[in-house]
Amino acid sequence: MSHAKRTLRQLFTGPSSSLLPLVVMGCVIGVVAGLVMASFISLLNLMLGWLNGASLEDFESLSMGWRFGLPILGSILLILLYRITPASAQTVGLVYVLERLQFGRGRLPLANTMFQFVAALISLGSGHSVGREGPAVQMGAGVASLLGQYTHRPPSQLRLLVGCGTAAAISAAFNTPLAGVLFAMEVVLMEYSILGFAPIIASAITASAFTSSLLGTHSILTPTRLSLAGYGDIPSLLVTGIWVGLVAVLFHYMVRLFLRFPIKSRAVRLLLAGVIAGSLALWVPQILGSGYDTINATLSAQLPWLLLLFILAAKLVATAAAIGLGVPGGQIAPMLMLGVCAGGIAGALVPGGSEPGLYALLGMAAMMGAMLHAPLAAIATVLELSLSAEAMFPAMTVVLTANLVCQHGFRQPSLILTLLKERGRLLQTHPLRAALAQRYLSELASFRFVEVDLAVEQDLAAILEQPRPWLVIRQDEHCYLLKKSVLEQAYQQQESAQPITLSELLTPLLNANLQLIELSEDASLLTGLKILQKEDTRGFLIPIARQGLGLVTRRRLVKMLTSDEPMY
Structure with missing residues (x-):
């Protein structure tokens, strides 16, 4: 056992x-x-x-x-x-x-x-x-x-x-x-x-x-076998991608409009979202909820394009209001419904031999890819819903076109980044800075030091006997890092016959170049590097759960960034 x-x-x-x-x-x-x-x-x-x-x-x-x-x-x-x-x-x-x-x-x-x-x-x-x-x-x-x-x-x-x-x-x-x-x-x-x-x-x-x-089997969206009729439909796929990309841009603008709506009270904003959804539902009840029944009906080409147009317009307003006014829920299902309606409209109007349901499926993926900047996840959705690898080529064509329109044509960021920005948070999107922001100083921490507080009398001999090579010394409100070998050498060289205290021995050895910065919580490598740019410090002391204080020296951080030493 x-x-x-x-x-x-x-x-x-x-x-x-x-x-x-x-x-x-x-x-x-x-x-x-x-x-x-x-x-x-x-x-x-x-x-x-x-x-x-x-x-x-x-x-x-x-x-x-x-x-x-x-x-x-x-x-x-x-x-x-x-x-x-x-x-x-x-x-x-x-x-x-x-x-x-x-x-x-x-x-x-x-x-x-x-x-x-x-x-x-x-x-x-x-x-x-x-x-x-x-x-x-x-x-x-x-x-x-x-x-x-x-x-x-x-x-x-x-x-x-x-x-x-x-x-x-x-x-x-x-x-x-x-x-x-x-x-x-x-x-x-x-x-x-x-x-x-x-x-x-x-x-x-x-x-x-x-x-x-x-x-048991609980697929929300009904798997549908759909594939491209022929490569002659490629122009129609490109038009569909442009159309869905434009819908994504419009949706993004509408979300920002409701995010900046001049009402601060959460209660009033939530009530307004409810009134907007309820009013629109009087005429277009399909906009209520996630709309998976409407998505499935559109994928099987059961709805006429004019009704899809009305649903698309009402759903744009209702969803932008729900997201912008702070209703706690997800954004992806409404995006899928917007995309499936836009794709279904395109499928009914563009020339070609492919089924309208295929365009609805592609529109759904293109909307998700354009709004979230997640083309691979969107294409995987098509693969798992269409049950056919033949849908991959048209999916990649439409998703890529919609992404280009939204992300590069109109310079729209991911909806997630927009929502974070409204809350005063800016995610790192530069690859190098993002990588540094995702790793933490605690992963480099060492515990091979003895903590010495000069305000408290401590036994010098006991400190020298410790096998740890570093001393972290507290003096007033400052912390210093010193090699124990320096203390040993100073102790051996002192010539006074009178007993010398630990404070008297260490104080002459401390200077500003040896100072450490004590952080109140763990920080990312990016934050650590920014601090090192501004401060001439030997490193950081950081709190680590269950282990107490950890030490990260400037040399250790630089070595990790410039050598092949693994992070894990």
Whole structure:
């Protein structure tokens, strides 16, 4: 039994250079995230079933009074939820996850994850024009972060585990493990790494299998076999990409308009979002909720293009209002619906022999790729929904065209970056700075020093006997770094016959060039380098959980950046 316990402990807390503990953690995260998402989906389906019957998303069947009043009721419940929740727990969603990855060392508090669970149920159940992907990412990432903190993973691995939680949640919610993996690496982590692929894939497939075992087949979008009729339709694909790119640009402008709406009160903003959604739903009830029933109907070419045009216009306003006015929910499902409507319109009007449903599917992927700057995740979505590799060529054509229009033609950033900027947060997008912002000083920390406080009498002989080569010396409000060999040499050279105190021996050896900067919390390598540019310091003292203070010298940091020494 003791051998089994030791083996299990090694699996979770093995050396940071080992891939196996991360893969095992990825599987555990997949199971836990799958359980959380299964609970969330079951509760949401229960609410939607009570409202709409077996079709769940059929808000069109509601009376006009319910269509208008349901989003407003949801806004009132959200206002009450915000009133009883501490302010520190109210920030949620995909944007919050990215913010915590770059500015919070990947630590996601449990309270925010619980708030997201309840707030998302209210938003989605009351028909607000939001999706379940943002909440799914928050909940999966929150679970992963808590497990990573419990097992004391270093910050860079905690970041990777958040990616595992994201992939697990997307995979569990939509039964699309490949799209979940690419979404986690392209949108959340914003990097591809050999170390990251194995744990994230393990997490995604574990979550998908576990959730399917609990809920059975639960694909939200109906897989549809669609392919390009012929290469003569390429001009139509290019036109479709340009059209969807323009819709994405318009949507981006509308979101910014509502973000800057001149109302500061959260309660009033939420009520306004509910009134807008309810008013539009009186005439176009398809805009309520995530709209997956409308997406599936469009993919199977059941809706005329004129109705799709009305849905597109109303959904643009309702979704921009929900996102810009702060309704807690995801942005991706509404994007997919906007894209599928735009693509369906193009499919009905452009010449060619391909089915209109193919253009609807391509429009969905192009909208997601253009708004999130995530072309690979968008193309993977097409692959998993079309069940055909033949859809890859048209998907790449339309997604690339829409991205060029949105990202380069109109210089639109990712919607996530826009939302972060409105909150005063700027993510590092330069590859080198981003890499430095994603690694932390604590990963370089050494504990091979003796801490000496000159305000307290300490035994000089006991200090000299310590096997550690460095001394961290506190004098008044300053900290200094000194080699113990320097103290030994000074002790041997002192000529006075009178006993000399430790303070008297050390004080002449200290100067400004030996000073250390003591940080109140861990910092990224980018932050450390910025400090070194401004301060002539020997290094940093940083607090590290359970281990106390850690030492990172200037020489150690420079050596890591200029040598082949691995980070892990």
